[in-house]
Amino acid sequence: EDVEPAGIQIAREWTQETPEDDPEPANIIQILQGLIKAAKRCKTKEAIKALMPLTGLVHFVKLRDSYRLHPKCHTPAMTASLIAARRLVRGPYFARQLRKLELYVLKYRKLPPSKSRTIVEQQSLLNNENIIHNLRSYLAILKIGEVTPHKFMQHINLIVLPSLGFTGPKVTISEVTAYRWLGKLGYQNKEAKKGLFIDGHERADVIQSRMRYIAKIREYQSFMPIIDNNTLEITNPFLPSGCTLMIAVHHDEMSVATNEQHRRVWVKEGQQPLRKKGNGRSIHVSDFILETTGRLALTLKQLEAQKRLPLQRQLKITDARVIIHPGKNGDAWWDCSQLMEQIKNAIPIFEFLHPNAIGIWIFDCSSAHEAFAENSLNVKNMNINPGGKQRCLHPTTIPLNNPPPLAGEEDTRGKPQLMVYGNDHPDPKLRGKPKGIKVILQERISVWRELVKAAGGNLTKVIGICKICKASQVERDASIRIAAQEQADGDVSIDDGTSNVLESSNNTCCMTRSLSQQQDFFDEKPRIQTYIEEKGHICLFLPKFHPELDPIEMYWGWTKHQYRAVSDQKFSTAKALIPKILDSVDVKLIRKFFRKTWRYLDAYEKGLDAQQAAFAVKIYKSHRRIGTVREVVEEMKKKSKDIDSILQLI
Numbered sequence: 001e002d003v004e005p006a007g008i009q010i011a012r013e014w015t016q017e018t019p020e021d022d023p024e025p026a027n028i029i030q031i032l033q034g035l036i037k038a039a040k041r042c043k044t045k046e047a048i049k050a051l052m053p054l055t056g057l058v059h060f061v062k063l064r065d066s067y068r069l070h071p072k073c074h075t076p077a078m079t080a081s082l083i084a085a086r087r088l089v090r091g092p093y094f095a096r097q098l099r100k101l102e103l104y105v106l107k108y109r110k111l112p113p114s115k116s117r118t119i120v121e122q123q124s125l126l127n128n129e130n131i132i133h134n135l136r137s138y139l140a141i142l143k144i145g146e147v148t149p150h151k152f153m154q155h156i157n158l159i160v161l162p163s164l165g166f167t168g169p170k171v172t173i174s175e176v177t178a179y180r181w182l183g184k185l186g187y188q189n190k191e192a193k194k195g196l197f198i199d200g201h202e203r204a205d206v207i208q209s210r211m212r213y214i215a216k217i218r219e220y221q222s223f224m225p226i227i228d229n230n231t232l233e234i235t236n237p238f239l240p241s242g243c244t245l246m247i248a249v250h251h252d253e254m255s256v257a258t259n260e261q262h263r264r265v266w267v268k269e270g271q272q273p274l275r276k277k278g279n280g281r282s283i284h285v286s287d288f289i290l291e292t293t294g295r296l297a298l299t300l301k302q303l304e305a306q307k308r309l310p311l312q313r314q315l316k317i318t319d320a321r322v323i324i325h326p327g328k329n330g331d332a333w334w335d336c337s338q339l340m341e342q343i344k345n346a347i348p349i350f351e352f353l354h355p356n357a358i359g360i361w362i363f364d365c366s367s368a369h370e371a372f373a374e375n376s377l378n379v380k381n382m383n384i385n386p387g388g389k390q391r392c393l394h395p396t397t398i399p400l401n402n403p404p405p406l407a408g409e410e411d412t413r414g415k416p417q418l419m420v421y422g423n424d425h426p427d428p429k430l431r432g433k434p435k436g437i438k439v440i441l442q443e444r445i446s447v448w449r450e451l452v453k454a455a456g457g458n459l460t461k462v463i464g465i466c467k468i469c470k471a472s473q474v475e476r477d478a479s480i481r482i483a484a485q486e487q488a489d490g491d492v493s494i495d496d497g498t499s500n501v502l503e504s505s506n507n508t509c510c511m512t513r514s515l516s517q518q519q520d521f522f523d524e525k526p527r528i529q530t531y532i533e534e535k536g537h538i539c540l541f542l543p544k545f546h547p548e549l550d551p552i553e554m555y556w557g558w559t560k561h562q563y564r565a566v567s568d569q570k571f572s573t574a575k576a577l578i579p580k581i582l583d584s585v586d587v588k589l590i591r592k593f594f595r596k597t598w599r600y601l602d603a604y605e606k607g608l609d610a611q612q613a614a615f616a617v618k619i620y621k622s623h624r625r626i627g628t629v630r631e632v633v634e635e636m637k638k639k640s641k642d643i644d645s646i647l648q649l650i
């Protein structure tokens with residue numbers, strides 16, 4: 001009779017368990033209770049053996065946590081472990097094991113393999129080049145998120161080991177070993193969530209926009225309130241006369257899907273898993289935070305004072321936060337016009353809380369935020385020729401940095417230009433109609449002359465749009481649509497899709513490209529920026545892929561963490577609970593979130609890359625700045641084996 005290998009039996013049990021689909025356990029007790037439940041269900045010899053240490057661990061952790069609160073107990077862990085061991089009729093050796101086991105379980109969410117299973121061959125298997133090669137190529141063909149220790153173990157036991165002549169019931173590896181091997185091959189167990197995207201971070205254009213952003217923030221920083229690193233108390237900076245206080249106001253949006261899955265998936269280092277799409281109702285929050293008052297909302301006292309003001313001086317909206325409930329049968333999805341409305345209400349609240357201060361309104365650069373007004377200068381809103389179906393764009397001034405006129409040629413630089421024909425145009429059919437790209441360029445005499453020259457002086461060779469520009473426009477439109485859709489679904493993608501769009505390398509390939517590169521078209525501002533600047537404030541956009549530079553992201557993370565601990569996955573509960581959690585945030589916690597982003601700014605400014613910055617921010621907790629680059633490198637040497645990233649620095 002054929003006996004199935006032990007590996008397959010264990011694998012079967014795990015297929016039914018599917019531990020990767022379980023909701024994320026929030027703490028050690030929850031992990032342990034899950035393991036105990038699984039062990040009781042399995043009833044294998046291994047599982048029953050595991051019950052003793054698991055039960056001991058539960059006793060130990062609960063006792064230790066209560067002893068920690070006891071003022072007279074100076075060794076809570078030691079005392080708790082000894083008592084927990086005694087309850088199971090065991091001695092100090094078992095107590096010491098319990099103390100070590102807690103860390104292992106927290107890290108691997110399992111007990112370590114028992115001694116009887118770790119056969120000698122296993123230790124040396126991973127030193128065999130053939131096996132490593134075989135395993136790497138097996139892992140390489142799996143898609144992101146498809147790698148699991150269970151599948152990996154099956155592959156080793158059923159294919160790799162027999163192929164090497166290892167057969168028999170004892171020559172299999174356990175799933176725990178598969179976990180460890182995955183780690184050695186460079187795989188990490190990550191939760192699918194919005195996080196640090198190392199992939200996009202170090203793209204040349206992204207680094208450039210990061211540096212531009214940091215330079216601007218530094219320029220304004222000396223006019224911002226000062227927060228004490230330790231007490232987190234706030235004071236105003238010294239302002240030379242004529243200078244105005246500046247306050248950074250961060251905006252962001254958060255979506256909570258009520259049936260959100262917290263899957264853990266195995267990915268190679270640097271890969272980021274995507275969240276699974278849910279189809280329930282969701283809670284969408286759009287809000288602002290600032291270091292001075294935390295949220296952009298009036299206190300109860302201020303609300304009372306408001307009521308005593310004459311009606312026309314009262315604020316209509318006293319809390320800038322907007323929560324909607326989009327989804328099936330719910331509100332419409334969040335869009336740019338809703339954000340615009342929110343900003344219109346938020347600015348008066350800011351000006352009430354900080355009269356005479358300038359707000360630095362900071363947004364992430366999602367496509368929704370960078371939406372342009374209907375009449376903005378954009379070649380996509382225009383035809384090549386006059387009239388027809390195209391938008392009426394706002395008037396402009398011909399850029400001063402256009403080529404100078406030739407002798408006898410009219411100088412059109414700095415002249416006002418209408419994008420639409422006047423009502424006195426000789427051709428009645430064109431009166432009030434848009435001029436189109438060609439005429440606009442011809443009115444910029446020196447620019448048109450250069451275009452004709454580039455076409456070899458042949459007017460018929462000046463084309464409306466060339467093949468390259470046409471293709472890149474189509475591709476860019478598609479990737480922006482996809483990015484917008486993903487955002488509406490609450491998904492986050494690693495790449496915005498625009499990195500590989502081929503762009504024309506010169507500005508004279510066609511009329512469309514030429515006009516799009518004219519300074520006034522190039523500088524056209526998003527709608528929200530125009531509005532904020534009209535109100536006398538400043539508008540900035542965060543560089544792409546840098547959620548760590550946005551303190552409000554941490555506020556969202558904190559909120560979701562609080563919510564998950566009590567969530568029952570019901571929409572009605574979430575709807576009532578989320579606003580309460582959001583309200584309960586302490587202003588000092590928000591200042592801590594800001595402090596962390598200041599540290600990131602400092603790290604990037606010192607030239608660290610994303611991984612090094614994340615490391616530095618972690619070891620310089622409760623500071624606004626990180627240490628010197630050399631200090632960070634020294635620490636990294638001590639704590640990390642990632643030699644490559646250190647070598648790059650020296």
Ligand SMILES: [Zn+2]
Pocket residue numbers: 465466467468469470504509510511513
């Ligand atoms: Zn072109």
